[in-house]
Amino acid sequence: xxxxxxxxxxxxxxxxxxxxxxxxxxxxxxxxxxxxxxxxxxxxxxxxxxxxxxxxxxxxxxxxxxxxxxxxxxxxxxxxxxxxxxxxxxxxxxxxxxxxxxxxxxxxxxxxxxxxxxxxxxxxxxxxxxxxxxxxxxxxxxxxxxxxxxxxxxxxxxxxxxxxxxxxxxxxxxxxxxxxxxxxxxxxxxxxxxxxxxxxxxxxxxxxxxxxxxxxxxxxxxxxxxxxxxxxxxxxxxxxxxxxxxxxxxxxxxxxxxxxxxxxxxxxxxxxxxxxxxxxxxxxxxxxxxxxxxxxxxxxxxxxxxxxxxxxxxxxxxxxxxxxxxxxxxxxxxxxxxxxxxxxxxxxxxxxxxxxxxxxxxxxxxxxxxxxxxxxxxxxxxxxxxxxxxxxxxxxxxxxxxxxxxxxxxxxxxxxxxxxxxxxxxxxxxxxxxxxxxxxxxxxxxxxxxxxxxxxxxxxxxxxxxxxxxxxxxxxxxxxxxxxxxxxxxxxxxxxxxxxxx
Amino acid sequence: xxxxxxxxxxxxxxxxxxxxxxxxxxxxxxxxxxxxxxxxxxxxxxxxxxxxxxxxxxxxxxxxxxxxxxxxxxxxxxxxxxxxxxxxxxxxxxxxxxxxxxxxxxxxxxxxxxxxxxxxxxxxxxxxxxxxxxxxxxxxxxxxxxxxxxxxxxxxxxxxxxxx
Numbered sequence: 001x002x003x004x005x006x007x008x009x010x011x012x013x014x015x016x017x018x019x020x021x022x023x024x025x026x027x028x029x030x031x032x033x034x035x036x037x038x039x040x041x042x043x044x045x046x047x048x049x050x051x052x053x054x055x056x057x058x059x060x061x062x063x064x065x066x067x068x069x070x071x072x073x074x075x076x077x078x079x080x081x082x083x084x085x086x087x088x089x090x091x092x093x094x095x096x097x098x099x100x101x102x103x104x105x106x107x108x109x110x111x112x113x114x115x116x117x118x119x120x121x122x123x124x125x126x127x128x129x130x131x132x133x134x135x136x137x138x139x140x141x142x143x144x145x146x147x148x149x150x151x152x153x154x155x156x157x158x159x160x161x162x163x164x165x166x167x168x169x170x171x172x173x174x175x176x177x178x179x180x181x182x183x184x185x186x187x188x189x190x191x192x193x194x195x196x197x198x199x200x201x202x203x204x205x206x207x208x209x210x211x212x213x214x215x216x217x218x219x220x221x222x223x224x225x226x227x228x229x230x231x232x233x234x235x236x237x238x239x240x241x242x243x244x245x246x247x248x249x250x251x252x253x254x255x256x257x258x259x260x261x262x263x264x265x266x267x268x269x270x271x272x273x274x275x276x277x278x279x280x281x282x283x284x285x286x287x288x289x290x291x292x293x294x295x296x297x298x299x300x301x302x303x304x305x306x307x308x309x310x311x312x313x314x315x316x317x318x319x320x321x322x323x324x325x326x327x328x329x330x331x332x333x334x335x336x337x338x339x340x341x342x343x344x345x346x347x348x349x350x351x352x353x354x355x356x357x358x359x360x361x362x363x364x365x366x367x368x369x370x371x372x373x374x375x376x377x378x379x380x381x382x383x384x385x386x387x388x389x390x391x392x393x394x395x396x397x398x399x400x401x402x403x404x405x406x407x408x409x410x411x412x413x414x415x416x417x418x419x420x421x422x423x424x425x426x427x428x429x430x431x432x433x434x435x436x437x438x439x440x441x442x443x444x445x446x447x448x449x450x451x452x453x454x455x456x457x458x459x460x461x462x463x464x465x466x467x468x469x470x471x472x473x474x475x476x477x478x479x480x481x482x483x484x485x486x487x488x489x490x491x492x493x494x495x496x497x498x499x500x501x502x
Numbered sequence: 503x504x505x506x507x508x509x510x511x512x513x514x515x516x517x518x519x520x521x522x523x524x525x526x527x528x529x530x531x532x533x534x535x536x537x538x539x540x541x542x543x544x545x546x547x548x549x550x551x552x553x554x555x556x557x558x559x560x561x562x563x564x565x566x567x568x569x570x571x572x573x574x575x576x577x578x579x580x581x582x583x584x585x586x587x588x589x590x591x592x593x594x595x596x597x598x599x600x601x602x603x604x605x606x607x608x609x610x611x612x613x614x615x616x617x618x619x620x621x622x623x624x625x626x627x628x629x630x631x632x633x634x635x636x637x638x639x640x641x642x643x644x645x646x647x648x649x650x651x652x653x654x655x656x657x658x659x660x661x662x663x664x665x666x
Binding site: 348 | 524
């Protein structure tokens with residue numbers, strides 16, 4: 001057994017913090033790495049050691065294999081946890097770590113290659129009992145050839161990054177006239193996000209649900225699934241709300257899909273934690289979408305319904321331990337819901353917002369978990385993903401978990417940037433979401449910006465009275481025009497309350 | 503001091519007679535207000551309890567209550583006159599300055615000076631947070647000026663081009 005003593009966390013934000021927490025639980029020392037703008041970040045504060053990656057953008061920092069391996073060598077880390085995003089699905093990174101004698105906490109480079117590349121995965125699964133959606137076998141770069149294949153598959157089609165994940169580089173095309181523009185922006189986005197502009201084309205299923213299975217496999221051939229996560233509430237093909245279990249799966253379907261997920265893992269000799277994603281149509285047929293060879297953003301909902309710490313399991317597996325349990329030992333306990341808090345304006349087409357977070361107060365109480373990497377005064381910049389935190393609630397049933405989420409969302413205070421919080425409040429209270437019968441088009445079918453507005457005349461009147469009095473309070477506090485004020489402007493950190501006084 | 507407060511679709515005549523003494527549409531409102539942290543306040547109006555935040559951005563004021571953001575327009579007599587004049591100007595306005603909705607990199611400019619654009623047409627692609635965001639024209643018109651070039655970094659609210 002190869003006991004890990006010190007882990008370098010090759011990531012930032014909430015996931016770096018979340019991994020460091022489990023390391024502390026296990027008595028493992030931690031090393032953080034950081035870009036110039038992340039010097040004050042929570043993961044740097046929490047880790048035992050921290051190494052600067054000297055640079056601003058992710059392409060100069062968190063994506064540079066040599067810098068991260070050098071940081072591991074410098075600090076004597078014997079393992080690297082890649083988190084999600086960045087280098088987490090980069091086979092070269094896994095190889096570089098192994099060559100440097102450092103344990104990569106994740107699958108083998110070979111499994112990453114097989115599954116991380118969507119076109120290779122599709123080839124590998126052809127002929128197995130895992131159902132595939134129609135699409136191109138290879139990635140494609142020639143525009144006219146791509147256009148020809150798209151009409152062969154039949155519109156609408158989906159253009160996806162071969163190296164991708166997380167919805168980056170993905171475009172739906174309904175009209176052949178839009179194909180060229182969509183393909184170019186998909187390639188650009190893929191190049192920026194993954195350093196790899198290859199894309200492939202797949203038939204786009206109408207009104208699908210996105211349901212994925214969590215896989216755990218040790219290095220001795222034992223593979224289990226930890227049930228499903230329902231991730232159909234998405235904008236720009238990126239998940240905003242997830243839950244476990246799904247409200248549409250029967251025990252029979254769960255078993256069938258779970259077995260298919262295990263087959264996907266076994267065919268790529270997978271070990272570690274991984275996720276097999278499926279699309280489920282309205283007749284409950286399911287199709288393999290892709291396998292993510294890393295920890296998922298939404299892993300906490302699985303942790304809450306199984307009682308397992310997935311990061312701890314990843315570390316144990318990397319150390320060469322046996323899983324120690326079989327499929328029959330696992331059961332779903334209760335229901336969990338996750339809301340992702342993004343710095344985005346839901347009333348303006350979910351456009352990313354930037355600025356300083358003046359105040360961040362997270363909810364607590366029964367059944368509430370918050371995974372966040374942000375602290376008061378921190379800047380949400382253009383350089384990185386706009387996700388601020390994940391709010392997760394648990395209860396013995398779905399209704400209870402949703403009620404707790406409504407309570408927690410109201411309690412959540414974040415000042416400084418627009419967030420997806422009011423959108424999540426809208427979803428939790430929507431009868432279609434509550435019914436459990438929805439698909440990936442939920443937002444376009446049911447959400448309009450005006451829906452997140454409050455319509456309560458008494459409340460509005462009282463807020464107007466309170467607001468005016470608050471403004472008067474500011475005026476009283478600032479006797480002279482040029483005295484500094486406690487009022488924060490969202491453009492500058494501190495600004496004067498510029499109201500004319502008489 | 504007499505104010506017109508506009509919040510959502512409501513317009514309220516408020517008369518502040520002293521600190522924490524307010525008359526709303528003629529009837530006296532009892533309010534207990536204490537500042538909390540940052541820009542947050544706790545207000546008790548009657549027995550009802552509210553926690554809210556007030557902030558301003560580019561000169562506009564906003565009130566945030568349970569993650570809902572309300573634009574708050576507070577006008578005294580002089581402001582009312584000014585805003586009336588602005589309204590008149592706005593009605594005769596035939597051009598639109600396209601501002602960057604967020605800081606980012608201009609990845610593509612899809613129109614040329616002198617070109618005709620439709621309302622809602624994508625005129626520029628702005629890359630921010632690793633995503634490509636379409637910037638659309640709010641009006642139909644002719645591109646009279648382009649102030650940026652491709653691959654240029656822009657700040658939030660900087661003017662990208664003018665239509666009309």
